[in-house]
Amino acid sequence: MLAAWLIVFREVIEAGLIIGVVLAAARGVAGRGRMVSAGVIAGLAGAGLLAAGAGWLGEAFSGNGEEIFEAAVLGCATLMLGWHTVWMARHGRALAAEVRSVSQAVQRGERPLTALGIVVAIAVLREGSEVVLFLYGVALAGGATAGGMIAGGLLGVASGALVTLLIYLGLVAIPLKHMFRVTGGLITLMAAGMAAQAIAFLQQAGLAEIWTVPLWDTSNWLAEDSIAGRLLHTLVGYTAAPDGLQLAIYGLTLAVIYTLSRLLAYAPPTRTPLASAS
Amino acid sequence: MTRSVLFLLPFAWLAASATARADDVFRQDIELKDHVFAPSEITVPAGKPIEFHIKNLDATAEEFDSSALKVEKVIPAKGEGVVHIHPLAPGRYKFEGEYHEKTAHGVVIAR
Numbered sequence: 001m002l003a004a005w006l007i008v009f010r011e012v013i014e015a016g017l018i019i020g021v022v023l024a025a026a027r028g029v030a031g032r033g034r035m036v037s038a039g040v041i042a043g044l045a046g047a048g049l050l051a052a053g054a055g056w057l058g059e060a061f062s063g064n065g066e067e068i069f070e071a072a073v074l075g076c077a078t079l080m081l082g083w084h085t086v087w088m089a090r091h092g093r094a095l096a097a098e099v100r101s102v103s104q105a106v107q108r109g110e111r112p113l114t115a116l117g118i119v120v121a122i123a124v125l126r127e128g129s130e131v132v133l134f135l136y137g138v139a140l141a142g143g144a145t146a147g148g149m150i151a152g153g154l155l156g157v158a159s160g161a162l163v164t165l166l167i168y169l170g171l172v173a174i175p176l177k178h179m180f181r182v183t184g185g186l187i188t189l190m191a192a193g194m195a196a197q198a199i200a201f202l203q204q205a206g207l208a209e210i211w212t213v214p215l216w217d218t219s220n221w222l223a224e225d226s227i228a229g230r231l232l233h234t235l236v237g238y239t240a241a242p243d244g245l246q247l248a249i250y251g252l253t254l255a256v257i258y259t260l261s262r263l264l265a266y267a268p269p270t271r272t273p274l275a276s277a278s
Numbered sequence: 279m280t281r282s283v284l285f286l287l288p289f290a291w292l293a294a295s296a297t298a299r300a301d302d303v304f305r306q307d308i309e310l311k312d313h314v315f316a317p318s319e320i321t322v323p324a325g326k327p328i329e330f331h332i333k334n335l336d337a338t339a340e341e342f343d344s345s346a347l348k349v350e351k352v353i354p355a356k357g358e359g360v361v362h363i364h365p366l367a368p369g370r371y372k373f374e375g376e377y378h379e380k381t382a383h384g385v386v387i388a389r
Contacts, residue, residue, distance in 0.1 A: 007376065054339060055354035063331075063360035066352055130341065133352060134377045137338030204349055206362035209327065213364070224345040240345065243364065 001145075004152030005159070007134055010230060011127040012160025015043075017234045018123040020167030021190065022116045025084070025183035027172060035117040042117075043124025050125060051132035067205035070126070074198035077122045080115035081191035082257045087112040088184055089261035131157075184261075186235065192253040193237015196246040203245070211244030304328045310353065310382065311335040313375060318384030328363040340382060344373035347386060 019036065026032040050057070057065040131153070138149040174182055202208040219240035222229050232238035237250060304326045309316050313336060322328050334340055334353040342351045342361065353359040366388035375382025 003379070051339075054352055055357045058352065058354045058357050058359055063358060066359070130352070133339040133341075137340075137355075137377055140338055200348060203364065204351065204362055206327075206329070206360075209362070209364070219345065225343075229345075239348075241348065 001148040001152035001155075004134075004138065004149040005156045008131050008153040008156025009160050010156075010227070011131050012157055013163045013227075014230060014234045015123040015127040016160050016164030017167060017231060018190065019120055020164045020171065021183060021186050021235075022120055023168050024171035024179065025088070025187055026113060026116055027176075027179065029113055031113060035113045036120050039117040039120030040124050043121040044128055046121065046125040047128025047132050050129035051136065054129070054133060061205070064205035064207075067201040068207075071198040071201040071205070073122045073126065074194045074201070077119050078191045078195045078198065078253060080119045081187050081194070082253070082260075084112040084115045084119075085184055085188050085191070085257050086260045086264055087115075088180060089265045188254060188257050189236040190234070191257060192250045193233065193235070195253040196237050196239065196242065196250040199246050199249045200239075203243075208245060211248065214241035214243050215247060217241040302326060306330050308332045309335060310340055310375065313340070313378035313381040315373075315375070315382055315384045319387065320384065321387045321389065322366065324368040324388040325365045327365055330361045330363065331358065332361065333358050338377070340378065341376040342373065343376040344371060344386075346371040347373060349373070350376075 019040070023032065023036055026036070054066075057069060059065065061068050135150065135153050138146055138153070171179060171183060199208055203212060217240060222232070222238070222240065224230070224233060224238070224240045229238060229240070239246060242250070304322055306320055306322065306328065308320070308330055310332065320330075330342075332342055332351075332353050334355060334357050337355050339355050339357075340353050342349060342353055342359070344350075347363050347366075349361050349363060351359050351361050363386075366386070368388050371386040371388065373384055373386060
């Protein structure tokens with residue numbers, strides 16, 4: 001039961017971290033709860049389908065279908081997070097400062113909210129399918145221990161959800177002005193981590209075999225499969241022994257999002273509409 | 279738009295570079311039965327790209343997992359999967375089946 005709890009808990013907090021950060025980042029935007037719930041439900045449905053189709057997917061692309069799928073959804077999530085960060089750089093400050101134009105902000109807010117919903121769905125899909133596969137295997141094996149394992153799994157889901165809630169409450173406790181900067185930074189790092197992870201999957205599929213020599217190894221200090229290592233892996237893309245290509249993609253993603261955010265940053269209007277009209 | 283193009287560029291480049299795979303890849307077949315890997319101790323040449331062809335004979339899925347080898351891959355029930363591992367420095371690299379860690383584990387020895 002303890003083993004089942006640990007496995008499910010690990011997967012749920014990985015998705016939960018992403019949901020917690022996304023919920024905080026979308027604070028003050030109407031329809032946030034709806035979009036995140038839709039993301040979770042779509043992700044769960046997708047996780048079931050993915051688990052059911054694991055055999056088929058595994059055999060696609062000469063045995064590397066799973067890696068290509070993972071790389072594709074992680075690439076998609078990276079784009080969505082990048083889009084959100086750039087959008088927030090443009091509109092976030094206005095959103096926090098001008099309560100008057102909230103209704104207008106809500107209209108504009110729909111687009112990145114969709115992006116965040118997609119990110120939530122992808123997170124739930126990826127981790128959820130592993131939980132489904134694991135619990136299905138347990139149920140299939142049957143026997144006296146199956147009941148305990150299923151109970152452990154459910155407990156894992158509950159405690160993972162609790163950690164998600166704590167992350168969210170911790171983030172929203174930050175004053176609004178700084179909170180957007182913190183969540184923006186977190187989301188940028190998360191995006192870079194996902195891009196590097198997508199590359200790792202392509203390398204595992206044998207599709208990106210360059211610069212594969214690990215540059216350093218910090219697994220003695222912080223193992224990637226420890227709970228703290230996993231949390232940092234999800235949040236900022238911590239990898240104990242990154243190789244050259246993963247590091248390059250990580251840096252490139254950070255640079256692109258940062259540059260676009262700076263270039264497109266919100267500038268407060270200096271002229272009144274009347275003055276500019278005359 | 280610019281961003282998505284920028285993002286896709288490396289992928290196109292990677293796909294192009296991936297076709298030039300030499301035949302000096304070390305291949306190892308692994309079987310999983312009753313949640314035990316056979317062989318569970320695998321000796322591989324250091325400095326060579328490696329391919330594991332893993333066959334799952336069990337009725338349940340397993341995740342072949344190793345942070346040391348930087349691999350995580352679901353092997354479906356009664357299914358098969360291939361993992362590619364970058365050239366290794368000499369040393370020992372542990373791996374395990376995440377869903378049945380007690381029985382499904384082993385070590386790769388590169389020398």
